[in-house]
Each structure stands twice: as structure tokens, then as C-alpha cells.
Amino acid sequence: MSDLVLYFSIKYEGNFNKIYKALLNKEKFDKEAIIKMKEQLDCQYITIFDDEYPDELKEINCPPFVLFYKGNINLLKEKKMCLVSLENNHSTKLLLDQFVKDMISKDEFILIRPDRSWLFDCKIKTIKIVDRGISFYDDIENNNTLIISEYPNFVDPPKKNLPFSYRIVSGLANKVVLAQCYDTNEEVMTIAFAIEQNKDMYLIGNEFELFEMFNPSKIKHIENYNEI
Template sequence: MDEFKRKLIQLVHSRKASWKEIYSILKYEASGNRGEETENAFNNPAYTQQLHRDLQLISVDRLLYHYSSQNIHLITIFDDEYPEKLKNIYQPPWILFAKGNLSMLKITDSLAVVGSRNATDYGYKSIDFLFPSLIKRNIVIVSGLAKGIDAHAHKTAIKLGGKTIGVIAGGFQHLYPKENSKLAEYMMETQLVLSEYPPATRPEKWHFPMRNRIISGLSEGTLVVEARKRSGSLITADFALNEGRNVFAIPGSILTPDSDGVHYLIQQGAKLIKSAEDILEEF
């Protein structure tokens, strides 16, 4: 492994470096200003000193040995295994921490499925109705391993013999929600689970909307199944729209706020979905 990637691994494990700060530092590294990158990137001696101290405590070799013993793979944005679709999003993850079947990252036909954590029977039945044709067409289902629609999407894909990718907030050692930890662990063995955060990272509130850009970024399109107007599902749909990806929406009852977000998306131009063929024709 070259020094550039080693530096990237150290920076991602440092709590002192944000995405933009990592970008600035790597840009200076690439320009040949090694050793002076933080000084040149930031006019803040106290910050620079803190960051250097932090990086000196991070042993890349120890980390890689530790992760290897747990079957955790590190895929940097400079590696061939890194999904091409994900490289093209706003602020793509510098590193993907992955457990499971890495070959799934190379499959081009993938659909993000997101929706309410408090899903109704209608939401579950909509997935049961649509998925057989999607799985038969080898569409990979991408979701966030949350309760409700996410979990049902993963479970239904597995039950039908399909492939599914889970993207989590926080790291592998702090799975959230706890009720889906067995599902996540099963997917780490037979499917694929991804995070942009080191395994020891506890999930923070802001991690959840940020991981949604990865869910949509891995996918050709995003299907929204039951969502209120202010919800993480609409954040995912916004990310998809911003990247020029398809947004699909299953209409619901006008008598419940559970579908207000879905109907808003349809009014904004999302494709109304009545059958799996409505989705498949866009692939």
C-alpha cells in the first residue's frame, strides 16, 4: 500500500478531519508538499498541531491487521473495487468499510428502497407485490437497515433469493437499531453491509442523513414506499435527484400523513409506480 492511501486511512480515522479538510490535505499531498500539507491547507497552528498529534497515534498496520481478523475490508476511493456510480456523487465517501460479498459492488442494476420506519401493512404488501419481478431481473436492493420499510426490503430480497446491500450509520461495532442487528450480521455473512465510518464509531444523529447519499449513490434509482413530508426518505430522494438518478414513488391514501411525502414527490415529477414493470423499463 502506498503512502498516499496510508495517509488517507489515518485521516479517515482522525476525529479532527472533516471531508473537506481531508480533501485539502490530500490535494497538498498529491502536489508534492508532503509534511507541509496541513500548514498550507489551514492557517490554524493549533488545529495543525492537534491533527498531527492525532495522526501519530494512528497505526495503519495495526488497524489493517485488526480489520482483517474481523473480515472487514477497506475500499478507498482510489481502489478499483470502489463503485463507479458512487464516485460521481457529491462528497463521495473517502473509504468504504465493507463486510460480505464485495462482488456486489460491481453489479450495475441496483435500486434503493426507502420508506417509513413506522410502515403500515400497505407498505409491506407493496414491497411483496413489486419485488418478485425485480429480483427475477437480478436487481440488487439497496437500503439502510432501519426498522420498517428498510428491514422489510432487505428481508424480502433475501427470501426471494436476491441480493441486497445495507448501508449503516456509525460503525460495525455499534449497529443501530438493535432490533435489526441479527439481520445486519446475517447480511455481513451472505450479502453486503457498508459504512463510511470506522467500526468503532458510534452512530450520531447527523450520520443518518449523510448515509442516505450513499444509498442513492449506489443505485440507478430510488423507490420511496410510504414517507411523511419531513423524513429521511425524502432526503434520500433529494440526493438521487441532485445526482440525476430516477426517483420512483408508490402512491398511498390521501387520508393519512404517512404518504404525504410520496405524493409530494409525485407532484414534483417522481415516477408513480403501479407495477414492477414501471421500474424495470427505466433500467
């Protein structure tokens, strides 16, 4: 079964709906082609049928059939937190900076972040969820980083498909922390999927302009890391 989903994931370039339809319709599986496909991969991978596949993703809608990755796959076994925040975050900057420092010093969580997140200079164990082919990214030479994509090779999916990757961002996280969130694509999609997935959600500070869109009763107000 692992080779089967890998074959369709590569053939249909990580497109969940096309992979699902191929499996549903029992589309023909080319055993010779999958051998060549494996040889051409420049990354590692795990499928939804493998023991290493994270339990958190098995519980969400539309879990990716295959995760292509580079880096330390063992980071998936640890507790994980998604931090959603703007880069130019002025009103809650001090609170956010202290939160990140405490997160680093206590080393309790792996940081989950989208590819376009500003949190790239933090010296913290990180799982980066990317929304295009894994081959666009260099090999990882340290044990503190993991890059994951549902897209193989150099696949560059249409922009309309990009928000779908945020189901993986929130899906992997045990907790989702928000700081000064506005009506941007990254924040809206992460929060929407987190609510759908019934994640524990927290808000640092008071800047949150999405209350009209989302139920604020699902989000706990906090001032520091110790309240998580």
C-alpha cells in the first residue's frame, strides 16, 4: 500500500483530490514506474500506512497520503506548537519576544511554521511546512530542523491550492498560539483549520481583528508562555 500511494502522489504531483480519485477508482498501478520514481527522489518520505506517520495528521480531514521530507523525522514524535504572528508586530512585540525566548529556554515544544513565516532566525527546533515541491529546498545538515511537503520533486502547484497546506500546519500542532492576527491568508487559513480540528488555541496580547470571523470563545487569552 505504501508504494501504491507513493506512485499516485508522484504521478499526480501531490494533488490530494486526484490521488484520492485514483485510489477510489482502483486505477492501474505501474510497478516498474514506481521503481524509477523512487530512484529519482532526492528526499525521504513516509506514507499514511507507515508507523512513522504522525497520529495527529491521521485525525484531520484530507490527511496527505505521503509526506516528502528532508531533515530529522524524529521531531514529529515530540510535542509541537504552531505560532501564528505578523513579522511587523509592534503592539505585542515585547510579549511575543519574551514568549519565544521562554519557548526556546524551556525546550518543551517543536515549532511548527509555514514556509513564509518570519520565525526563521529563532534558534529552536523547527518543522517547516512548505507548499511546493520538496526538491526546491536544500538538504538539512542539523538535527533541529525538518522540512515537510506533500508535493514531490519540483512541483509548483497553482496558487489556489496553497491554502490547503495549512491543514498540515495546524494538524501537526498540539497547540496553536496567535499574536496580533489580521485578515491575511496565512492567519485565516491556519486559524480556520485549527478550529475545525478542535486544537487548543491561545492569543498573546489584545490585537486580534478576526473575532467577527471566528468564535473568540474557542481562544484562550494569555500574557506569557507559562499560561500554555
